[in-house]
Amino acid sequence: MIWFFLLVVVALSALAFFGGRGLAARRAAAKGVRAHSRPTQHGLYALIWVGAPSLLVLILAGIFSGGIAHHALVAGASPEVEQLEPFRREAFFQDAYLVGAGQPAQQIWPAPLTEQLTVQGRRSAEIRTVLNVGTGIAALIAAILGGLYVFLRIRPDLRARNRVEDWIGALLFACSAVAVLTTIGIVFSLLWDSLRFFQSVPVAEFLFGTKWSPQIAIRADQVGSSGAFGAVPLFAGTFLIMIIAMCVAAPVGLFSAIYLSEYASRTSRAVVKPILEILAGVPTVVYGFFAALTVGPALRVFFNSIGDLLIGGPLNDVGLYLSLVQNQMALVAGAVMGIMLIPFVSSLSDDIINSVPQSLRDGSYAMGATRSETVKKVLLPAALPGIAGALLLAMSRAIGETMIVTMAAGLAAKLTLNPLDTVTTVTVQIVTLLTGDQEFNSPKTLAAFGLGLTLFLVTLVLNIVAQRIVQAYREQYD
Amino acid sequence: MTDATLSKAGVGADTARVSKLQAGIKKRHARERRFKLYGVLAVSVAIGFLLLLLGRIIEQGHTAFYAHEITLPVYMDPARIDRTYPQGTNFQLMTAEQELKRLGIQDDDKGTKATAMRSLFSSELKFRAAAIVRDNPAVIGQTVTIAAPASDEADLYYKGEISKATPADQRRLSDEQIAWLDRMKSSGAVRTHFNGALFTNGDSTEPELAGVLGAVVGSALMLLVTALIAIPIGIGAAVYLEEFSPRNRISDLIEVNINNLAAVPSIVYGLLGVALFINWMHLPRSSPLVGGLVLALMALPTIIIATRSSLKAVPPSIREAALAMGASRTQTVFQHVLPLAMPGVMTGAIISMAHALGETAPLLLIGMVSFVPGIPHSAVEPTGALPSLVYIWENASERAFHERTAAAILVLLAFMIVMNAAAILLRRRFERRW
Numbered sequence: 039m040i041w042f043f044l045l046v047v048v049a050l051s052a053l054a055f056f057g058g059r060g061l062a063a064r065r066a067a068a069k070g071v072r073a074h075s076r077p078t079q080h081g082l083y084a085l086i087w088v089g090a091p092s093l094l095v096l097i098l099a100g101i102f103s104g105g106i107a108h109h110a111l112v113a114g115a116s117p118e119v120e121q122l123e124p125f126r127r128e129a130f131f132q133d134a135y136l137v138g139a140g141q142p143a144q145q146i147w148p149a150p151l152t153e154q155l156t157v158q159g160r161r162s163a164e165i166r167t168v169l170n171v172g173t174g175i176a177a178l179i180a181a182i183l184g185g186l187y188v189f190l191r192i193r194p195d196l197r198a199r200n201r202v203e204d205w206i207g208a209l210l211f212a213c214s215a216v217a218v219l220t221t222i223g224i225v226f227s228l229l230w231d232s233l234r235f236f237q238s239v240p241v242a243e244f245l246f247g248t249k250w251s252p253q254i255a256i257r258a259d260q261v262g263s264s265g266a267f268g269a270v271p272l273f274a275g276t277f278l279i280m281i282i283a284m285c286v287a288a289p290v291g292l293f294s295a296i297y298l299s300e301y302a303s304r305t306s307r308a309v310v311k312p313i314l315e316i317l318a319g320v321p322t323v324v325y326g327f328f329a330a331l332t333v334g335p336a337l338r339v340f341f342n343s344i345g346d347l348l349i350g351g352p353l354n355d356v357g358l359y360l361s362l363v364q365n366q367m368a369l370v371a372g373a374v375m376g377i378m379l380i381p382f383v384s385s386l387s388d389d390i391i392n393s394v395p396q397s398l399r400d401g402s403y404a405m406g407a408t409r410s411e412t413v414k415k416v417l418l419p420a421a422l423p424g425i426a427g428a429l430l431l432a433m434s435r436a437i438g439e440t441m442i443v444t445m446a447a448g449l450a451a452k453l454t455l456n457p458l459d460t461v462t463t464v465t466v467q468i469v470t471l472l473t474g475d476q477e478f479n480s481p482k483t484l485a486a487f488g489l490g491l492t493l494f495l496v497t498l499v500l501n502i503v504a505q506r507i508v509q510a511y512r513e514q515y516d
Numbered sequence: 517m518t519d520a521t522l523s524k525a526g527v528g529a530d531t532a533r534v535s536k537l538q539a540g541i542k543k544r545h546a547r548e549r550r551f552k553l554y555g556v557l558a559v560s561v562a563i564g565f566l567l568l569l570l571g572r573i574i575e576q577g578h579t580a581f582y583a584h585e586i587t588l589p590v591y592m593d594p595a596r597i598d599r600t601y602p603q604g605t606n607f608q609l610m611t612a613e614q615e616l617k618r619l620g621i622q623d624d625d626k627g628t629k630a631t632a633m634r635s636l637f638s639s640e641l642k643f644r645a646a647a648i649v650r651d652n653p654a655v656i657g658q659t660v661t662i663a664a665p666a667s668d669e670a671d672l673y674y675k676g677e678i679s680k681a682t683p684a685d686q687r688r689l690s691d692e693q694i695a696w697l698d699r700m701k702s703s704g705a706v707r708t709h710f711n712g713a714l715f716t717n718g719d720s721t722e723p724e725l726a727g728v729l730g731a732v733v734g735s736a737l738m739l740l741v742t743a744l745i746a747i748p749i750g751i752g753a754a755v756y757l758e759e760f761s762p763r764n765r766i767s768d769l770i771e772v773n774i775n776n777l778a779a780v781p782s783i784v785y786g787l788l789g790v791a792l793f794i795n796w797m798h799l800p801r802s803s804p805l806v807g808g809l810v811l812a813l814m815a816l817p818t819i820i821i822a823t824r825s826s827l828k829a830v831p832p833s834i835r836e837a838a839l840a841m842g843a844s845r846t847q848t849v850f851q852h853v854l855p856l857a858m859p860g861v862m863t864g865a866i867i868s869m870a871h872a873l874g875e876t877a878p879l880l881l882i883g884m885v886s887f888v889p890g891i892p893h894s895a896v897e898p899t900g901a902l903p904s905l906v907y908i909w910e911n912a913s914e915r916a917f918h919e920r921t922a923a924a925i926l927v928l929l930a931f932m933i934v935m936n937a938a939a940i941l942l943r944r945r946f947e948r949r950w
Contacts, residue, residue: 101797102797104797104798104799105796105797105798107798108798132800132801135800136800136897136898139896139897141897144886144898199844202846203844203845203846206846206850207756207760207846209752210752210753210755210756210760211756211760211761212752213748213749213750213751213752213753213756214752214753214754214756214757214761214770214820215770216749216753216816217753217770217773217774217777217816217817217820218769218770218773220777220788220813220816221773221776221777223788223792224780224784224785224787224788227787227788227790227791227792227796228784228787228788228791230791231791289558290558290561290562291558292558293554293555293557293558293559294555294558294559294562296555297552297554297555297556297558297559298555298559300555301552301555302559310559310563313562313563313566314562316566317562317565317566319870319871319874319932319936320566320569320874320929321873321874321875321876321903321928321932322874322876322877323874323876323903323906323907323925324569324573324874324906324925324928324929325569326907326910327573327906327910327921327922327925328569328572328573330910331576331910331918332568332572377562377565377569380561380562380565381562384562408544408545408547408548409548409551409552410547410548410550410551410552411544411547411548413551414551431779434779434781435779435781437781438780438781438782438783438784439781440781440782440783440876440877440880441876441877441907444877444880444907445907445910465781465783465877468783468786468787468881469783469877469880469881472786472787472790472880472881473880473881473883473885486787487787487791490783490784490787493781493783493784494780494781494784497779497780497781497784498776498780501775501776501779502776505775505776
């Protein structure tokens with residue numbers, strides 16, 4: 039449907055372009071004067087006035103019609119459907135949409151609901167049709183009104199080019215405003231649902247509580263705990279994995295950067311840099327697979343065999359512990375995340391080391407220093423703030439990384455700093471809370487937004503600090 | 517200075533100093549070598565990890581590209597086939613019983629062995645047999661040769677992934693079943709072939725029938741939505757910021773904003789998608805439309821940054837020349853600067869699309885973790901995507917899904933390599949240095 043309308047709008051705009059162009063030429067010729075703008079500019083002006091209003095109508099309809107259709111469908115639902123638990127009701131309406139659109143439902147519904155599904159499906163299709171036809175008519179009216187306006191306005195003395203350029207400028211500004219709107223959208227959607235979450239769970243309990251078990255009974259008759267939302271174990275787990283990742287990424291990344299910028303020949307640079315870029319381009323889900331099925335089992339076997347060796351010796355307890363270590367440990371997720379961050383750290387540090395002025399190096403060599411001494415005593419101190427910024431950015435990446443930890447770190451919310459234990463992180467919990475059966479108003483689901491807000495704020499602060507440091511440092515040598 | 521030292525101190529003290537200095541130089545050079553070694557070590561660690569990663573995935577995944585097919589004569593028993601409803605016949609069990617008879621094995625009265633034999637054939641056998649009967653009912657009462665995939669466990673055995681050496685209680689196939697599989701193989705009924713199903717099927721709960729096509733189409737639709745939204749808006753925003761925006765607080769704010777957006781964790785975009793597109797706008801869950809919108813917002817900052825840097829690379833002389841010829845600012849930008857910057861812009865856009873293709877976390881939140889069989893036809897119906905398929909298969913309990921996960925990763929990487937290669941080619945071919 040929407041494609042059909044878009045096609046109509048495109049066709050009308052094309053019509054307006056050619057019509058406007060012809061009209062401008064004819065009117066200029068009739069008056070026998072030279073027009074301010076060329077006919078093509080008049081054509082574009084007509085195109086904008088016909089296309090923009092109707093496109094605006096279509097975009098607004100695209101944004102709001104889903105919500106309106108949903109409210110209309112919910113408002114007229116039958117009592118059988120009303121009696122469903124909220125999250126089942128949502129799923130039911132979802133299926134009604136699918137049935138209405140001529141697709142199979144995703145679930146099988148029991149007897150009275152099966153008929154209801156067809157009824158509601160038909161209703162949803164009707165609502166959609168009404169909305170679509172309404173949108174189409176509104177868009178058409180907008181196009182016609184725009185066309186009329188243009189038809190009256192086109193005159194040889196119309197400053198069509200300037201007008202068109204103003205429109206283009208406004209459009210470009212709107213494009214860059216999308217970036218700001220995205221930020222506002224992120225902040226509002228996180229804040230809105232987090233506020234609802236903090237109505238049922240106090241902020242202090244969330245930030246300082248040490249017990250995390252978000253399982254809440256979804257139905258009244260279900261056996262389940264009341265849930266505890268103390269996020270400290272998640273923060274500890276995230277921190278632990280981040281530290282392990284940085285222990286891998288910082289030295290390896292930094293030393294590769296030093297090697298690449300100070301030692302490597304032109305050819306080896308040309309070979310090594312693309313390889314590091316490949317490492318950076320591998321999707322995180324692939325790293326997760328690697329962690330879960332290669333690194334995890336390998337490290338478990340390694341620690342278990344060490345444990346078996348120690349059992350019976352003076353370190354019997356340690357041996358017993360090591361022999362029972364599982365695949366999912368913080369070390370696995372952290373180490374693989376560290377590998378993922380190597381190219382990130384190395385390319386950032388490479389840039390920073392390269393931006394240290396050559397004169398500092400030359401001065402150091404002239405005093406008889408070796409390369410390593412130059413690096414250690416001159417370059418690194420000079421580049422230190424920048425490198426600190428790069429490491430902060432890497433930390434923010436490590437905190438926000440999701441797939442590796444989801445696939446390799448586990449779900450047990452333990453308050454521990456032992457790298458061989460399974461821990462869980464903020465991102466893992468967000469994924470767990472929001473996948474599977476869910477009800478959008480339960481604290482369990484809303485907790486994900488509380489965690490998301492925390493994550494967003496922490497990474498934001500880290501990024502801003504890091505960018506400030508890097509920028510301030512760059513200015514020093516510019 | 518040396519003269520002064522010579523005259524003041526004795527020759528003995530001097531040689532001591534020289535040797536001390538030489539020892540120091542030796543030490544310093546050793547330190548230098550060690551330091552360089554660390555660098556080499558770090559680079560080789562990074563490269564080693566990459567090779568290990570790719571090697572492991574190829575090692576785990578290459579077996580998924582071929583599969584085994586069992587060809588058996590099936591007597592279409594008129595007593596067991598319902599002519600009006602051939603799909604209802606248990607062809608698998610029927611074939612299994614006939615095969616047992618051929619192998620000369622007596623079943624017990626509960627039919628345990630027939631059930632064990634039956635589990636060696638894929639359920640595809642049933643569909644193929646039913647299709648033959650439906651197309652030509654005359655075959656009932658005759659013997660037909662039917663080729664069908666081996667079940668996932670049987671396939672794994674033929675590939676050598678299930679070994680006889682493992683204790684029987686730790687593998688999914690019994691000694692008896694393995695003996696049958698060996699006999700079928702030696703009788704020439706088993707054929708190894710390229711696993712076309714992997715590329716032509718949608719997802720399935722049965723590993724031997726599961727394929728990536730549904731996810732590939734889903735990912736393609738999603739990228740289409742992303743590209744249609746993110747590339748024009750990204751270029752527009754970059755052109756505004758680079759060529760038009762006045763230097764004021766608002767444009768500074770937008771700039772800081774874009775830099776920060778580029779570093780927002782991807783899962784936060786997923787939360788935005790849930791709250792905005794699904795809960796508020798009621799767009800269909802787990803559809804390529806929602807996925808594409810979320811990825812578009814994510815790709816936007818990268819595209820803006822890439823476009824700005826290639827606009828910056830166009831020398832000001834071009835702009836000045838155009839302006840001097842009487843072109844307006846808009847004409848200058850759209851007729852001269854942007855076309856010259858286009859190769860760089862497209863390179864950045866393709867790379868960010870390749871990045872969006874591999875993004876997984878936001879897709880999990882908007883519902884792309886559910887099992888969706890079949891191949892999507894439009895951008896508003898529930899689908900899977902390649903990276904989320906990797907996640908789903910990795911979590912599956914059947915062992916045969918492990919090799920398929922690695923194969924799906926290889927498919928994903930192949931797409932990314934193609935896109936990146938296109939970007940590099942574009943850069944090599946068209947990029948101009950001023």
